[in-house]
Amino acid sequence: MIRKIALILCLIGTLGSCTKDFETINVNPNAPSSVPLDYLLAQSTLFITGEGGDPGYRSWRTNFIYAAMMMQHMSSVEVGFYRGTVYTFQGDLSAAWFERAYPNSIKNLVNLIELSKADAKQVNILSMARILRVIEIGVLTDVYGDVPYSEAGYAALTGTFSPKYDAQKDIYADMLKELEEAGNALSASAYIPATADLVFGGDINKWKRAANSLMLRFAMRMQKVDAAAAQTWAKKAADRGLMTSIDDSFGVKFANTGAGNNANPNSWNMFPGGRGIVTADNIQWGKTYIDAMKARKDPRLGVVSALKSGDKTPDKQIGLPIGTDATMLAALAAPLNSRANYSRPAPNMYNLGNTQFVMTYTESELLKAEAIERGWVTGTAKTAYDNGVKAGIKQINSYGGTLTDADAETYLAANPYPTTGTLDAKMDAIHTEFWMSTGSLLQHIEAWANWRRTGYPKLTPVNYPGNETNGQIPRRLRYSQGEYGVNPNIDAAVARQGADLFTTRVWWDKQ
């Protein structure tokens, strides 16, 4: 009996004195508290395009549902879903990029920047992270305007739980400074994360040129609102050395493994094992875009577009009318009354292993042409234009095309640079081609930003009942509804920028 009591006492007996292993008990055995910076760099790079489990979450909402539709590259009769066709609002669709970027890419990039700052040998990882952060913030500010930047993603580092919304003007100034500093700091003699670099495989010079081309992009964006700053930075970018070929195009590489982790987010949305929006007839190429391709004899048409049958014959391609809902479509004469009969992205456009482009050599050259034309950069505008146009044709080979130099020359001949034309005519030529190229590579968000600044190509908006813009193409998307009531700083942003509406223009989009 006593032995039994003694036994029970032994079981419990060490009470109070056995808290010393508490600290080891409270260490998570399944999650490391530090990891190699290369791992973080690779994941952060993927994060600027989307997130593992559903890689297409934000690209579907922001790139397809809004940008592709607003830019009339694409269209859909499901106007209650693909709201960019008719300019209507739905909270999670409008706020997708905002709601996903901060807790994923921004959070991890900011952390990576702080970790790599502490180790001089990691200057390349630091610089790449800074450039990636500029890219992500660039999308955010171009889509929403004033956004959290300087304090964003820092909660665990500084305890900032309600980041302030920085004015876009200030964001632009800082992004350009970041690109300059990061470009300077990149060093071929420091450690190079060749495997973790999912963009250039460790080619430091390509990173430097890409940083400069991005600098040109953001410089040109300021053209309407601050021509002097635009000129300064455009010149600086050109002087430092822009991308020189399509091999310099900045894109995140993916692999066709079937897994969300490895998949190009745009492809994931379109392919049947992912979101399947093409095979389910949810979206089609827009009439505006297909007609333009046909009119310009664009050889990319035969690469990007196919009928439901798989037929890619360019002449047979037909774009879905813009702003047309199911009822309006049904009223058309057969076979135009069925969305199954319209062109949609060809399967090669949604290979999961396609590279997702952030900025191409094409864009770089086209923007350079404009900068030359404006007298900000030295050179020949026509040469830059020609390079850009031809590069755009060859670049589609990244998405399964087999276009040749001859195809590019033919296309250029059909769409020559209006050397003797007015500035407007030149802008029209440059930025229409910009729109053609970004559409073919599914860079609809960038196309929209460039269109808002330049107004080219001239797009005819639709005035669908119930739209939120009085029949105008939106100038921005609305913030996350979730910020209201949680982050008091949003109020200052709205007060500074204007009402949180589609029609409010961002800083650089001066009327």
Add this chain to the structure above:
Amino acid sequence: MKRKLLYFKLLVLSFLSTMSFAQNVDVKGKVTSSNGEPIYGVNIVVKGTNQGTVTNDKGDYSINVKKGATLTFSYIGFAAKEVAVGNNSVINVALEAQDNVLNEVVVTALGIKKEKKALGYAVSEIKGEDLTQARTNNMANSLQGKVAGLNISAPASGPAGSTRIVIRGNGSISGNNQPLIVVDGIPINNDNLGNAGMWGGGDRGDGISSLNPDEIENISVLKGATAAALYGSRASNGAILVTTKGGKAGKGIGVEVNSNFVAEDLLIKKFENYQYVYGAGNNGLKPTTVQEALTSNSWGAKLDGSSVIQFDGKSRPYSAVKDNQENFYQLGSTFTNSVALTGATESVTYRFSMNDLNSKSVIPHSGLRRNNFALNVNGNLGKRLSFVSNVKYIIEKATNRPRLSDSPGSATYAINAMPTSLSVAALQESQVTPQNYELTWSDNIYIQNPYYASAEWKNSDKKNRIIGTFEPRFNITDWLYIKGRLGFDNFNYRYQEITPYGTPFSLRGGYGVNNRNFTETNADLMLGFDKKLSEKIGLNVLLGGNQMRQTYVNSNYSSGALNIPFFYDVSNSDPSGRGLGEQLIRKRINSLYGSAEFSYNGYLYVTATGRNDWFSTLASGNNSILYPSVGASFVLSEAVKLPSAINYLKLRSSWAQAGGDTDPYNLSLYYSLSGAHLGAPLAQISTSQVPNASLQPLTSTTFEAGFDTRLFNNRLGIDFAFYTRKTTNDIVGATISATSGYGSALFNVGEIENKGIELLVNFNALKKKDFTWDLSYNMGYNNSKVVTLYKDLATIRVDENRTRTAYINHVVGLPYSQVQGFDFKRDAAGNIVHDAQGFPLQGSLTNFGTGVAPLTLGFNNSFRYKGVGLSFLIDGKFGGHLFSGTNSYAYRRGLTVETLEGREGGLVGKGVNEKGEPNTVKVSAQDYASRIANNIATPFVYSSDFLKLRQIIIDYSIPSKVLGRSPFKSASVSIVGRNLLILMKDTPNLDPESTYNNSNAQGLELAGVPATRTVGVNLNLKF
């Protein structure tokens, strides 16, 4: 330590050796109740000494006493009796059962039985038989309306769902707010294993749902820390102590059989405010093509009975279909059968029971099967050593738990969204394509065919659970004992779910498995002292220690994008498409505790307790905290002479502090390794909550005062309590701006106040020879207030509806869990402001009120005429609010009668334009509704007040005369009904109790399982 043990052994031995007495007279006898049944465990004390004994299981005792001594026989629930020994050597005693409140005994913290009159706090008791007639699958739901101040919310989540129990308000912003569930002295896991949220999901049940009501002897509800302080950190929300039935001495083996069958049907069979004037379509037009027919909108033309094409290419009449709910949902049923065997030997009593519950939901293919096995063995090993032991084995199998909230995989969402002219018969007829893929019926691929959703979106889970206790007790003397308790709760849980191959938004489907293994072990050692220090002063002291160890292993395997169609296994996808993960979560709490109770003359009691907890989840230096409590009880009616109308009056008051810690691994930042991409390993920060290394335990301070009285020959009983509860240093997992990179942050700053009253009134309205009528009314009112959150943070967000217009926030200065949403933009006079195009503008975020009803009440009437009884319970909740996602979507889809205005010719919204002039712009009704539903919450926020006829029981006990020669000792049959009627509500189409999860965020609804009523019969036989 070893040396200490040795000393202790010696101490015990010395006690044993000193306990022999001079023998004068041998007295023996039997103690029975007035009906002749032997009573086990009767205390027999030689008056004026410490000498005594107890009866064995046959009621026999023997004792050596001096001649002329007097023996006192006492037993809980019976009037004590004194008998002079004289020269008798055989003394048989019959004790009279006593209802007297002075002798009521209740189970209190740590399983200690105490006289109710000694308690300085309120305790409510529920007898097992109150749970076994009109049953609920989750036993906790049976408590609703029966205990003052117990706020039970069952989410609308089907037959195997969880429930939310809150006592005296929510004390923590983001921590646990549910009471500790203790079964036979052992805390059991009551974690919710999965909940629906904004993006959908299902309710995977909780821990209390494992319990079998047939096994329950009684339940003590300890309402808050004042009662539960001895449980320390785990007691801040009170505790529910479940005591299971033990064996009973009797002739041979007793057998009890109980069978219960109930049928289940929809409580609300038809949508109450759907319109049946216009049919499927958009813009006022009938669909003319399959593409146009692919819609979930009822913005079509006037229903005219004409033949109109539908989603599957077939044409059907364009006429109203009002019975989709009745036709889709089936009649549910629950069969519960249980058998219990009880018996006893010389020194041991035992009870073994088995139970089978088989429940079919109203949603096809969904159900729950539960088997409980329980064995309780209590006994005496020699005179001084006794033990209590029990073990329960529970198997729970749930099939196709319904998906809730957002649309994917949800049958209910689809039923609610179907156009007025679409019939479920059509959906049943055309479910799949020729490839066996799902055929969608609308242009929204995320809305399923309800038949396909319920049959093909499969999930199932199985939980095997063992709960066991072993509790030896050694009486060193009759006033000093040592007690050990070793208990464990272990479950293995496996959940698997299928995203069917060929469902349009995920054509290649997916498969996932979640395995969990949970173990909690509690070891207690207690030393108890209970002695009269003098004639009038008694002292009862308890000292003890506890170690709690928790280990949770959680592993997940999944595969997306299946290769071989319709084959569901983790291997069936490319390796990179597989997900796997394992978590090992460990937690420990060490505690020392003690309590001391002084009693004076049977009418004044003062109790003090203290418990110190050490937590593994907090950093050393911050991980130790002492929780004290003091309480007093004064039985005025015993101390002074009161008017004769007052039979009993007790005043009580108590004060306590309890608290809590945080989850493991919350103190620092971690990374997760997320596979590799193109040869590059990937890693990211895994923490989504900003860690806080300096967290301290939170503190919850409760004060209560009250009285308990019986009046007019005990016919009227009133128990009243007033309490305040204040949580400080609350560990708040506050939602912070996503732009900070994190979803939430942990702070040690929250402060919440709860104040309330509880009232219980029992009234014996009529007491005739053959007829009695008893009324019982209980109510609880709790007023909560969020005092501070973090620095100048005024609000934190806890949940969001899928409509993205309504949220649950905790707001400084307002009650807990505010339903918040966007209002219309309004001018100074309150008019709705429209934009230039004639659409209403979104206004500011508005707090509509709390989602947690502050007032709960229950009113029970029971009548008994001879062997027939009738009782009915009406309960209600008042003061809460609910945002209905279902009604918001229904409005957007043109389903509700509110959408009839302006269908033809357009609609001019009532209100003004931005210039302040009356709005005159005409817009389409469809666009107007769509704009409102996408931007504004106000029209879909309701009061969640209700009154329900919760329960009716008609029972009949066959008189013992009739049973006479049959083998039956007793037999009774009852007709039972639950949730029979909603007597009052404000929420069209819905039961106001329709939240989709049991989390801290209460007040959001979307596509919950429809409320049901159950009617059935219960049969109980004992032989």
